[in-house]
Amino acid sequence: MTLTTDPAVLVLEDGTRHRGRAYGARGTTLGEVVFATGMTGYQETLTDPSYAGQIVLQTAPHIGNTGMNDEDPESRRIWVAGYIVRDPSRVVSNWRADESLDDALIRDGIVGISGIDTRAVTRHIRSAGSMRGGIFSGEAAGLDVDEQLRRVREAPEMAGQNLSAQVSVETATVVPARGERIGAVALIDLGIKQASIENLADRGFDVHVLPYDATYEQIRDANVDAVFYSNGPGDPATADEQVALLRRVLDDRVPFFGICFGNQLLGRALGFTTYKLPFGHRGINQPVLDKQTGRVEITAHNHGFAVDAPVTGVVDSPHGYGRVEVSHVGLNDNVVEGLRALDVPAFSVQYHPEAAGGPHDANYLFDRFRDLVVATLKENNA
Known part of the structure; x- marks a missing residue:
């Protein structure tokens, strides 16, 4: 060249x-x-x-x-x-x-x-x-x-922009489960990376990839056992429709996992606000503490917004979904990097556990999601 x-x-x-x-x-x-x-x-x-x-x-x-x-x-x-x-x-x-x-x-x-x-x-x-x-x-x-x-x-500033429509799929597709089938998951495509789809399929999920503007009726008609919100661009404060959809998911106690943009939308659905970071986190070398295990992970990030929630202790969801805790914290600047609901089956992280590209330290989160879905299915069938 x-x-x-x-x-x-x-x-x-x-x-x-x-x-x-x-x-x-x-x-x-x-x-x-x-x-x-x-x-x-x-x-x-x-x-x-x-x-x-x-x-x-x-x-x-x-x-x-x-x-x-x-x-x-x-x-x-x-x-x-x-x-x-x-x-x-x-x-x-x-x-x-x-x-x-x-x-x-x-x-x-x-x-x-x-x-x-x-x-x-x-x-x-x-x-x-x-x-x-x-x-x-x-x-x-x-x-x-x-x-x-x-x-x-x-040119428009990033704050206030809703970009999901530009990057999402236009029609629904299904990627079959690999190995032992666990169930089906509705993946709301807000800017999904292929590696996330592959990780879910590898853990036994039929992955129903749905457009950003999917309705709760479409999710219900797909007969899924869980819902996943992907990463994606834009300002989470503009995603009112996706937040309203997620609140219906939480109301019905459907297991939920969100990454990146999905973490910000879970925060909003639980009743917290979001804000714009000065220069964001982008790269594949960001240190994050998993408070549940005490382990420090090196993780892949791309976010310019974050959830405004207390990083210590357990608080009540402002929207009535019970107790919530910040599960992961960024060690460079103490930013919220994950949320866990204690009374509804939902959690999220602000980074990219699919490790594309990046380290595989956080890949276990897909296993944690699978275990959450399996436990919920057993509870519902008991």
């Missing part, structure tokens, strides 16, 4: 500018600029629907060495709004690669920039917070400076 010399510029809403080289597709893209701290796993990051609407900066300096392959994507396309790297690999050096990262970005129309000081941008975001930005490459790099900044500042 020959690296381009076409110009590109990254413009942040506070007027900060970084000049570099075009990477991927040429043109203009706007979004929330965030940084991801993983040293590896860029293919899983790029194809994670949770990153829709975000321009992702990789803090690792050298990106693209292993190329892209047809086996590891987490969804049907690359979802990031834009991509920022310091040193793109000149060659692809992996036997599993089917194309270069640059070619994949061009194919999916993702505008990127390379050759800038990503450490400086990261430090700026850590200080000032995530903010709107734009990448202008090729001819767009020559636009008037004031015009570029105007476009960035007119």
Whole structure:
């Protein structure tokens, strides 16, 4: 691969500018600029629907060495709004690669920039917070400076955006259980990664993947034994329909497991609020304490919002679902990373236990969900 010399510029809403080289597709893209701290796993990051609407900066300096392959994507396309790297690999050096990262970005129309000081941008975001930005490459790099900044500042902020419709499946599908069948689970697709579906199927569930706007009647008609809310992009404060649906699930004591966006929606369903983090958690190296076991896990994250709930003790659900405790806590900043309801069969975590990409420390949570469903089925059949 020959690296381009076409110009590109990254413009942040506070007027900060970084000049570099075009990477991927040429043109203009706007979004929330965030940084991801993983040293590896860029293919899983790029194809994670949770990153829709975000321009992702990789803090690792050298990106693209292993190329892209047809086996590891987490969804049907690359979802990031834009991509920022310091040193793109000149060659692809992996036997599993089917194309270069640059070619994949061009194919999916993702505008990127390379050759800038990503450490400086990261430090700026850590200080000032995530903010709107734009990448202008090729001819767009020559636009008037004031015009570029105007476009960035007119772009929508992430707070207040409802993006589930952009990333969800349009029609329901079913992935059959593998091995001994436990039951069936309704998976509400708010931006699901394929690895979550595979993990559920591997634990004996027929996985009914339903669109983001699925109704309780659709869940009931599918004759499922449990409900799963996926990860996904956007502001959880806008997902009123999904929260109302989840409250009906809790009312009927149907076992529930939510991850990432699903954790935030469980928090809202229980009666807590959510808030936007200064720069969020993104990457595959975030330390989290499981308060139930006392174990510290290294986990994969992508979230810019969090649940506002007491991290110590047991509290009553403001919406009447009994006792609730924060089950997991982020050790970098004491953010709520998991919830467990003690009087209804529901729990959630703020991170990605399917480990795509990332460590497998939290994979046990799928087993915990299976055990919860089995116990509830036995209780109901007793």
